Amino acid sequence: MEKKENYTVSIYTENNIGLLNRISAIFLKRHINIDTINSSPSEIEQIYRFVIVVKVSESDIKKIITQIEKQIEVIAAFFHTDQETIFQESALYKVKSKSLFEERHIQNIIKNSHAKIVTVSPEFFVIEKTGFREETEKLYKDLAPYGLLQFVRSGRISVTKEPLNITEILNEK
Amino acid sequence: MKISGSEAIIKCLLEENVDLIYGYPGGAIMPFYDSLYHFQDKINHVLVRHEQGATHAAQGYSRSSGKVGVVIATSGPGATNLVTGIADAQIDSTPMVCITGQVSSNLLGSDAFQETDIIGITTPITKWNYQITKASEIASIFSKAFYIARSGRPGPVLIDITKDAQFEMTDFLYKKHKKLRSYNPKPEISDNSISDACTLINKAKKPFIIFGQGVILANAEEEFRVLMEKTGIPSAWTILGLSAVATDHPLNVGMVGMHGNYGPNVLTNECDLLIAIGMRFDDRVTGNLNHYAKQAKIIHLEIDPAEINKNVKVDVAVLGDLKNTLPKIIEKVEEKKHEKWLQKFRDLNHIEYDKVIKDDLFPKKEKITMGEVIHQINIATKGNAIIVTDVGQHQMVACRYAKFNESKSNITSGGLGTMGFALPAAIGAKMGAPKREVIAIIGDGGFQMTIQELGTIFQTGVPVKIVVLNNDFLGMVRQWQQLFFDKRYSSTEMVNPDFVAIANGYQIESERVSKRENLKESIQKMIDSPNPFFMEVVVGKEDNVFPMIPTGESVSNMRLS
């Protein structure tokens, strides 16, 4: 069996209802679990960018990319390894305010993790941490013993080291 | 001047030169049907008996005429009944536009009466789909839909239109789509790929071509024949490539795949160059990929980049429309003959003739064989008919033995293997090519999946010829049970009704043949009839189709018995 690796898939698309379905169906069809998914406007007006992280073999990711590109409203799709991208994830942690004041240790955790305190209220406070998966996960593990009221992590957002030249692709067509 | 959305739909169809549609009315599409009432002289609406029949009829129409098939249905159950035909059209690259009514936009998402998320359901099985909620969108979306359905690698498109959008008044201005910035239907041809391909072709000692439906979809039959003749390369068809060149052409060495011919399957693993033209290396063609043409260099001529290296890794990919790539290759290849190599195909096919074909076509046993029925049809039609097949043993037998002189003559459900395809597809095929003889060959199982379309034949009078090869079994499944499940015939025996009586109920002239001495005469009678004609042929109950590549086996391990 070919080795599986993390790939970041970047997809530039027109803005169309249902496109998310169309793209995720390609993974579904191959029984592939999507690790994270993020959709946002791109650097070009009216054009959207999906960033999807999956763990698959290299030969599979190549086939998936052509099948994604085949979708009518997809302008271009790319895949990159972790080494070829700059990527981050954001996480939010909601903790009881009581623990912040009662447990001195928790303040050290926050300081050492370089996390940011977003909100403090009498009942709870919210910490934000942006970084690699290991970093947000470590903070999760450190905070968990003090009682996390809520935790959420964003999908990966990433830019590639190489240029993607979408404008040129659009002009060619 | 403003017109209603439903009239705008009709104007769009007229702009696209659509004069024939297949459909079935219902609540959410009633405004359209009301507008259609005023355009009956311009658009012929064929009322099918089940929406699945509409999709297969549209497919048959498209496959015999090369035009886009159009289907119309209501929301909910009407729309879901289209699913099988859409999936079939997607996998077999058939251009089709399906229009479904939808509940009014203010009700969307509320589980309204006959509301179904048909966009969600058909997303993975359409080339493109879209839900219209405003009449002003109709012109541009229809123009886009037809452009997408027929360009590049063709496929089915579905447009869902809410009922309020059909009632809404709108200005109408139709502009034909010629391009979309996110869609590249014809990949640019790389000159390097052409010269690399030609170098391999000119060097090859034992080259072998497999051609698929791509040749037909590109209208490149003539170019393909010229290439084949100039290079003298033995060529075999995939089931959907059948009829792209005449079956009797001396370089045409038969069919590849599970029930194809012995020579082309076995020699796939002996050629030094495999040239795949407009085909997609389906698993029914390749058998076990780990033992598929490993010794050969491979060239793949293909319009769809997603097919390159999907199943088989190739040495040279020539992306592009065959209509453009083939002439470039013809120009650069040397004229050659491969007499000795060609003889190998003939030798192996002789073995197959002695062991299989002779007994299929000229049987000594009492019961009629499927093969001899096809043989007699060949004689009666001189290979000039369109043959529409369903799915099962009769399909394999028909595709092995039917003779074709003309392209677009073999219409079958290849990729999806949809039982119930043939009867409605034959209706569409005849309407798409009214001057041609259209004969449907169907098993007793598949016939009963869409048997209600006899009503469509009765009502329209479309003169299709129907041959049911009755073995009182789901024959193909029974064959597998016999060969691979120790003859445990689990739920494959059929207790069948009196088919002739049913056909008579629809006032279709009909005949039952169970004796060999009546076969020829009955077939002649069927061909001579200017009307629809139904013929049931009672064939051997437990006959098998050979040769065969068992699942998971290599193409070179083809079994002759």
Ligand SMILES: Cc1ncc(C[n+]2csc(CCOP(=O)(O)OP(=O)(O)O)c2C)c(N)n1
């Ligand atoms: C809609 C559908 N259901 C089930 C199958 C599986 N299947 C493939 S061939 C076959 C038997 C077909 O029997 P019949 O129509 O009598 O044709 P025969 O094989 O006897 O020629 C079946 C059940 C199918 N291809 N399509």
